[in-house]
Amino acid sequence: MKRFHVHLHVDDLNRSIGFYSQLFAAQPARIEADYAKWMLEDPPVNFAISTRGSKPGIDHLGIQTDDADELTALKARAQAADMALLDEGTTTCCYARSEKHWVTDPQGVAWEHFHTLGNIPVFNEAPQPAPSTAPACCAPSDSRAAAKRAASCC
Numbered sequence: 001m002k003r004f005h006v007h008l009h010v011d012d013l014n015r016s017i018g019f020y021s022q023l024f025a026a027q028p029a030r031i032e033a034d035y036a037k038w039m040l041e042d043p044p045v046n047f048a049i050s051t052r053g054s055k056p057g058i059d060h061l062g063i064q065t066d067d068a069d070e071l072t073a074l075k076a077r078a079q080a081a082d083m084a085l086l087d088e089g090t091t092t093c094c095y096a097r098s099e100k101h102w103v104t105d106p107q108g109v110a111w112e113h114f115h116t117l118g119n120i121p122v123f124n125e126a127p128q129p130a131p132s133t134a135p136a137c138c139a140p141s142d143s144r145a146a147a148k149r150a151a152s153c154c
Contacts, residue, residue, distance in 0.1 A: 002070060003039075005046040005062035005112065007094075009053030016049050032095060035123065048094060052123070062112035071099060071115040078103050078113070090117070092124045 010016040017036050021027050024047070028036040035050040046064050053059050065071045078085050078101070086102040100114035 001044065001066050003044040003046050003064040003066075005048070005064050005114075007048045007050070007059045007062070009056050009059045010049045010051060011056050013049065013051050020047070020049065030095065030119075032123070035095060037094075050094075058109070060110040060112055062114060065113070065115045068099065068115055071101075071113060074113040075101055092120055092122075095120055095123060 008016075013034065013036065017028060017031065020036075020038065024038055024040060026038055026040065029039045030037045034052055035048065037046065037048040039046055046062075050059075063074060065074065075085070075087070083103045088100050088102070090097065090099050092098075096119055097117045098114045099117060100112055103111050103113070105111060
């Protein structure tokens, strides 16, 4: 099964946790000082918010897979469509260790395809800039800057 993923940058984490908890009628599955995540079943969505990012709004979208084979199929579809692909392989970000790659749509919206391998106790294992200026999850801003941004983030 695949799960849709949305990551938003918010200015006020506690206020946003309250709002989305009411909206979804569910408490977050994970809360950190700069991050919260809901793993909703109906509809199946991995919805995350964080105070990391440059401005409020959508940071990136994505598809989370349940297994490595589904991730491989998504990667093959992106490659067959001749999309610019940034393959991060196994990496850490958003309090998780994942296998992931990125594509960027024609409007510049970053799409993350990933398979979560496990949780970690920190946002990522690389040195981090201040939360208010740090990118949410190494989301490439466009295909030309993708490799540079990933190298500087995760």
